[in-house]
Amino acid sequence: MWLHLNFNSYFKSSCLTVAGLALIASFNMVNASENGLGPKITIQESSGESCVLPSEQMRREHPDLLKHDRIQTLREGVRAKADGSKLDGSLKQCVNCHAVKDDADKYVRIDNDQHFCVSCHQYAAVSIDCFQCHRDIPEGSSNFHALSSHKDVNYTNVVPGTYSLTIEDVANIAPEVSSDDN
């Protein structure tokens, strides 16, 4: 019994070691020239000169800033700091400064990996739902969101696999409305 257990744990640990070594080796191969672990992310340049706090602080504290000021603005009606300048945690201001343009000189929407917020949050595996309601690009830019490009889809008799539909088409199929509730 003891022997069996011992063998088992020995086997496990050796397996782990091998796997670990393989992992380290693979990192070394990918980032041999970059002196770091894991893939690198590219933070998009912003148009403003400086952010409301130093970058190090912004990276850690921006969720608190946003949460604090959304309560102030929405519930208490505070729209500016005491000196009249804009609030630190205004999402509108974030978007206006950090909006990223693509090669065609159009602002990229939230479904694009290049979007400032997405570029980091995707890397960190954090899903944000701010932009389900908030505008994701500066006002006045009217290129439409990719998700709303479903106007030409034929909604009748759509069964995935039997018709030549892309995954996007299937995702954009509107659910049938049959109930009477609002």
Add this chain to the structure above:
Amino acid sequence: MTINSEKETHSEMESSRRNFIFGSVAAAGLTIAPGVMLYQTANARSLSEKTSSKVRWGMLVDTSKDVDWNKCVDACNKEHGLANENHSRDDQKTQYIRVVDVKNKGTGYSMSLPVMCQHCEQPPCVDVCPTGASMKRPDGIVLVDRHRCIGCRYCMMACPYKARSFVHEVLTDQTENTPRGKGCVESCNMCVNRVDNGQLPACVEASQGAIIFGDLNDPQSDISQLLAKHGGKQIRADLKLNPGVHYQGI
């Protein structure tokens, strides 16, 4: 020393400029640019102050004026980026203002009036909200905090004015000042973003003087004086919710 005195002169200049602007506003509604009207502010609040109950915002709708209320609805839709649902049925689509036609069958007299959130003093939607999302600001504006709304639609059932709508589908291309999205209840917020910045609500601006906006707590404001002189009616006043929206000619 020199720097200090320069600073003082600068701040004096700033304050006199502010006095000039707000002084003129107190005297009368002031047009500072085409389409931008400032309202009367006796209990003026700076942008960095919290709202207070010294002010109670209200509206007075004169239905006897020959106005196309649909223009107000259009202005509202434009301001808040409404009417962008693609899949919802007509009765599901968001309306902040409904134009209600009424007819007296006996006399044949008919009229129409705009009905939006009535901004009650005792709002039932706030009473029933399980999360505190439906809220009343101290200055009387009733609105939904979408950060807290779970979309239960209890407030829609509680509202006697049918003022609230529920967003049934994914929305895109919202306006900067009115974030709105699927799964939340929403309603007229008296253009809170404009009011906080000293502008009139969009429907008031589009109404050609048929809707007056102002502070019900200030006896010198236009709206208070008109109400004191001619009176006004609240819809379903028997419910004793004391709405902030008053009507004349109904």
